[in-house]
Amino acid sequence: MTTALAPRGRRKGPRRRPANRPKTGRHLARLLLAEPRHRGALARLAAWSALGAVPVLLSGQLVAVALDRGFLAGDGLFGLAVLGGYGATLLLGALATRQAFVPMAGLVESVRDQLLRGTVHGSLHAAVASGRTPDTGAVSRITSQSERVRQLLSALLLSLSTTAFAAGAAVAGLLGLAPVLALITLPVVASTAALLVPLSRRWRTRYEASLTMEELVAEETGRTLDGMRDIVACAATRRAEDDLDGVLSDHAASGAAVATVSGMRVGVIALAARVPLLALLLSAPALLAGGTFSTGELLGAATYLVSGLEPALRALVQSIGNLGLELGTLVSRLAAHGGTPAPATAAAAGATAPGHDVLLAGVTFRYGPHSQPVLSAADLAIPDGDHVTLVGPSGVGKSTLADVLAGLTLPEAGEVRLGGVDLRTLDRAWLRRTVALVPQEAYVFAGTLRENLAYLAPDADTARLDRAVDALGIGAFVRGLGGYDAHVAGPGALSQGQRQLITLARVYLSPARIVILDEATCHVDPETEARIENAFARRDGTLVVIAHRISSALRARRVVILQDGRLEAARHEDLLRRSPAYADLVGHWHGAG
Amino acid sequence: MTRAPGALRASGGHGAALALVGLADPVARLALPAVLAGAVDAALADRLDAAALTPVVIVLVLATACEIGREILETRSRLRAALVLRRRMLRHLFALGLTGQRRWETGDLLSRTLEATSGAATTAPVLVGLCASLATSLGGLVALFVIDPRLGLLFLVGAPVMWWLLRWLLTRVRRATTDYQRLLELLSTRFVDALRGVRTIRASGTTGREVERVLAPLPRLRASGHEFWAAQRRAGWQTGLVMPVIQVVVLAVAGHGVMTGRVTPGELLAVQSYLGRAMGLLSQTAALARLARARASTERVRDVLAAPPPPAGDRTLPAGPGSLSLRGVHVSRAGRPVLTGIDMDVPGGATVAIVGASGAGKTTLTEVAGGLVPPDAGTVLLDGVPLGALRRDELRRAVAYAFEHPRFLGRTVRDALAYADEPPDGLQRIDAALRDSAAAGIVARMPRGLRTRLNRLRLSGGELQRLGLARAAWRDARLVVLDDATSSTDTATEAEINAALDRAMAGVTRLIVAHRAATAARADLVAWIDAGTLRALAPHERLLDDPAYRAAFRAPAAPSPGAAHGAPAAAGTGRTR
Structure with missing residues (x-):
């Protein structure tokens, strides 16, 4: 899928981390530690992992014993027995690792659930609050990103717990075998850690910068490919190529900057693992001569360093550095979708209106502080039971007016009243049940036709569905689908017009007293449109139609024209005389044939 | 290439x-x-x-x-x-x-x-x-x-067992993921559906219910996830059993070697490392x-x-009025013919309305005529030069397009309007183009006028179309193609735009895809396209007697006032956040 892409400025040079991106670790820590359940699982995971490191802890010691008292002492059986004991600890380690899967799986599945719940909840609420479909490509990536979090988190938890304990066990075993070596090993490990902290910090900064660049590359490339026809037609291929080339080069440079720090980090770790080994070799003659070390102990110590510490250190930094950072970044990004925005309109509880007359008084609305108002001190009264059609040039703000009428958008000045009560003070749930707005884009969800029809009237029985279907004259369509219990699949299975029929029947069945059709019949043919509008006009309550065809205006009791932010309402014939703009609109509509 | x-x-x-x-x-x-x-x-x-x-x-x-x-x-x-x-x-x-x-x-x-x-x-x-x-x-x-040599042989015996075990376990784990993926896909589809229906959900006040509907597959997803981990756990356990066995046996053989003097103690250390390296084969x-x-x-x-x-040559255009000729033009798409045998001559400076039912091939005709797409057979000539022989930049300078759904690129509105390899100097030409497209008012309503960032825009389909016209109108093209470029504007605005463009583009050859009879009536000629063929090229009045011609206008309902709200197609064109 291409994404809908917001254009961004082209800037030279590498981009800095955006100020609003939170520190990557914080969300991850909160996700893992906030729930007591998670803390328990982490503790169990740690316990099993500690047990899993026992073989590493014993490895050098057992090699030493097997050599000194077994193979080198000429007692092969004893040597074999010790190695057999080592094999047993390896099996114990494998068993512990197996058990560590249980708390890990519980934790990972729970985190994934929590992420999906949070992000679906958050982005759906945010989209509803804004009233506009977000870039569905970006939002739908949420599910794949949650999945990526699941995989990364499981890998991170397993490798981190295993390697951290293994490194600790190697150091502990080494100290147990040869405490003298601690004098060298511990300072080296400590100074490595001291070096790794600033290095990792720099790595993270650069990595995040490169991620930002990667997003920018995807965004700009998508925009360019989406606009290919226009770029070619505008004779702007060189311009577009230059724009994009800058972004691509910046991206490559930002990735190379990450690699440099990675290389340094690899060097530091190699040092930490290898300096103690060199020190061991250098001090070996003295230790052996002084009787501090036996042959087996020297080999055991080397075993700790070569097969214990080095691989563990390497894996540890790899997992914290790469997995952890990618994970932290992903979780922060998902967290951005997870927040539930405060409801845009104050949700006063309780109040319902005594009547259903709609009144707009001095309503002003504009999109931005400097833009021309869509509504400017507009007045309009729609008494209960009225049937009006709203017309106006395209782009004048008819849909905005519909939102204002339904109480979905708050005007910046003036009042909208329902039954004499200001919409802002009405109970939200009651208002949503009482006023139904049917937008152009029909929402039909995967489920049965019955579920879709009864969406707003869950207690509607088949007889009631039948009556609505008859009233709207869509019986043939319903039968064609296979009846009420036919499954209507997701998008694509139905045509736009068919989807509109379903949403119209749904609202017809709803308890709404005021119905606003915002070009809700634009994909059905004129005859069906007339039948549907007439059915709604006969239905109890008020009908407001935003006209897609001029014929809608001829059917209405009154016509309202929106022009220059003002509203003018009258019967069709009167408005034709009074409003030149309306006459013009009707004339052109007819002229168009 | x-x-x-x-x-x-x-x-x-x-x-x-x-x-x-x-x-x-x-x-x-x-x-x-x-x-x-x-x-x-x-x-x-x-x-x-x-x-x-x-x-x-x-x-x-x-x-x-x-x-x-x-x-x-x-x-x-x-x-x-x-x-x-x-x-x-x-x-x-x-x-x-x-x-x-x-x-x-x-x-x-x-x-x-x-x-x-x-x-x-x-x-x-x-x-x-x-x-x-x-x-x-x-x-x-x-x-x-x-x-x-015994160590090497031991490894050769153990490794294939290990390899076979790993493969067997991998297929089992893979099977467990398929089910999981399917459930995740289901959840994702429901999520996108709900996001597309956000206006309905908002108007119905049913956000809470929708969240639950989207998340309904979650318990099954969790169960399937646990099955996956169980399979993984078994896999890890079984390989965990084999590895120690190989390791201990190799160590024992090496230890025995140390005892008999076949292997030195230092080599015993090396054996552990080499065993790890050899395991890499797996x-x-x-x-x-x-x-x-x-x-x-x-x-x-x-x-x-x-x-x-597409072919390009190195020729430039001679001075000319912008006369356009199509000779035996044939275009097919996905094996299906879209245009067949189109021959047509448009005199320079003429305005030609392209009329036909939807799907007749009108847009393809405009794409071929302006050289956006080469014909599969036949030639298109602009002032006598085949388009395929022209230098690419020369061709693109000579033809300007305005589309039904224009896409805008660049940083600001001004940048988007002047978007070209050779942008105009100064603002005069863009200002004039905005006036000719009845778009000056749209820009005036923007928060920062021409300096408004594209990502700050909220525009209706009709408004975007008018900006798209302005983007085409400042160019010195000798052929201008308007492909349904005013379909989302109301008829009054369209008339205003047409009058202004008539003045601004006097002498420029124009191809206009038209759905409204009024547009066809104003054109010098009408190219009537029917099922991929040119049915007629004649003035509107001469064609009016034909009922089939009149029917071409009646099919789609009048203005489709466009993607005024949240239509996904418009999202990439500048209406975001």
Whole structure:
């Protein structure tokens, strides 16, 4: 899928981390530690992992014993027995690792659930609050990103717990075998850690910068490919190529900057693992001569360093550095979708209106502080039971007016009243049940036709569905689908017009007293449109139609024209005389044939 | 088009350096246990001197240098190759123009341009890594044989068992993921559906219910996830059983060797390392899979690079009125003919309305006439010169387009309107173009006028169309194509625009795809397209007697006032957030 892409400025040079991106670790820590359940699982995971490191802890010691008292002492059986004991600890380690899967799986599945719940909840609420479909490509990536979090988190938890304990066990075993070596090993490990902290910090900064660049590359490339026809037609291929080339080069440079720090980090770790080994070799003659070390102990110590510490250190930094950072970044990004925005309109509880007359008084609305108002001190009264059609040039703000009428958008000045009560003070749930707005884009969800029809009237029985279907004259369509219990699949299975029929029947069945059709019949043919509008006009309550065809205006009791932010309402014939703009609109509509 | 150079070569100097490191790395990794063993044995014999220690230091330094170099060069060569491939891809896509867009979906092209290039770019690192680790593993095995042939034989017996076990477990785990993926997909589909219906959900006040509907598959997803982990756990456990057995047996044989003097104590240490290296043979399948993925990505890139761009020559246009001729033009798409045998002559400066039912081929005709798409057969001539013989930039300067759904690029509104390789100097021409397109008012309503950032815009379909017209109107084109470019404006505004464009584009040849009879009536000629053929080229009044012609206007309902709200198609054109 291409994404809908917001254009961004082209800037030279590498981009800095955006100020609003939170520190990557914080969300991850909160996700893992906030729930007591998670803390328990982490503790169990740690316990099993500690047990899993026992073989590493014993490895050098057992090699030493097997050599000194077994193979080198000429007692092969004893040597074999010790190695057999080592094999047993390896099996114990494998068993512990197996058990560590249980708390890990519980934790990972729970985190994934929590992420999906949070992000679906958050982005759906945010989209509803804004009233506009977000870039569905970006939002739908949420599910794949949650999945990526699941995989990364499981890998991170397993490798981190295993390697951290293994490194600790190697150091502990080494100290147990040869405490003298601690004098060298511990300072080296400590100074490595001291070096790794600033290095990792720099790595993270650069990595995040490169991620930002990667997003920018995807965004700009998508925009360019989406606009290919226009770029070619505008004779702007060189311009577009230059724009994009800058972004691509910046991206490559930002990735190379990450690699440099990675290389340094690899060097530091190699040092930490290898300096103690060199020190061991250098001090070996003295230790052996002084009787501090036996042959087996020297080999055991080397075993700790070569097969214990080095691989563990390497894996540890790899997992914290790469997995952890990618994970932290992903979780922060998902967290951005997870927040539930405060409801845009104050949700006063309780109040319902005594009547259903709609009144707009001095309503002003504009999109931005400097833009021309869509509504400017507009007045309009729609008494209960009225049937009006709203017309106006395209782009004048008819849909905005519909939102204002339904109480979905708050005007910046003036009042909208329902039954004499200001919409802002009405109970939200009651208002949503009482006023139904049917937008152009029909929402039909995967489920049965019955579920879709009864969406707003869950207690509607088949007889009631039948009556609505008859009233709207869509019986043939319903039968064609296979009846009420036919499954209507997701998008694509139905045509736009068919989807509109379903949403119209749904609202017809709803308890709404005021119905606003915002070009809700634009994909059905004129005859069906007339039948549907007439059915709604006969239905109890008020009908407001935003006209897609001029014929809608001829059917209405009154016509309202929106022009220059003002509203003018009258019967069709009167408005034709009074409003030149309306006459013009009707004339052109007819002229168009 | 030369043969698309391989992904390997694209990694350039970094790739060559990486190959060098790839040669040195196995040497260092294999030498390290040997020199360590030597040093340990020397220490045990109390003759640890510089001669025994120097090789250790050298090999340690070499190994560390190889590790650092590999870490840096792998990334750098991958990035370099990706950059080279992406540049090549984009240049080719720009040359292909609409031809490329016809052949591949935009989403597919995006994934080929970004993901496939970066997949192909891993060829060099993956290949080097594969060779290096193969050499290391085989070297480790050889070392085991050299130290004690029994050790090597033992490994050869144990490894196939291990390999077979790993494969068997992998298929079982893979099976457990399929079900999980399906449920995740279901949840994702519901989520996107709900997001598309957000206006309805908002108006119905049912957000809470929708959240629950989207999340309904979650319990099943969780159950399936737990099944997956259980399979993984079994897999890990069973391999966990085999590894220690091999390890302990090898150690026991080596220990026995120490006892009998066949193996030195230092070699016992080396055996542990070499066993680890040799075990690397088992993970080669993963590297082979990565290589296969890189090759598949390379194919996806090559596919696009191999597509021939539309023909272009080096001729320039003579001075002329913009007369347009189509000779035997034939276009088919996906094997189905869209235009067949179109012959038509449009005198310079004439306005031609293109009329026909939806799907008749009107848009394709405008694309061919303006050289956006070459005809599959036949020729298009502009002032006597075949479009395919023209220099590409010359052709693009000569023809301007305005579309039903224009897409805008650039930073600000001004930048988007002046978007071209050769933008106009100053603002006068853009201001005039805005007035001629009845779009000056739209810009005046924007928060910062022409300096408004594109991503700050909230515009209706009709408003976008008028800006699209303005973007075409300032150009010095001799042919202007308006493809349904005013369909979302109301009829009054359209009339205003037409009058202004008549003044501004006097003498310019115009092709106008029209759905309204009024537009056809105002044109000098009407090109009536019916099922891919030119049914007539004549004035509107002459055609009016034909009932089939009149029917062409009645089919679709009048203005479709467009994507005023949240239509996904408009999202990329500047209406965001």
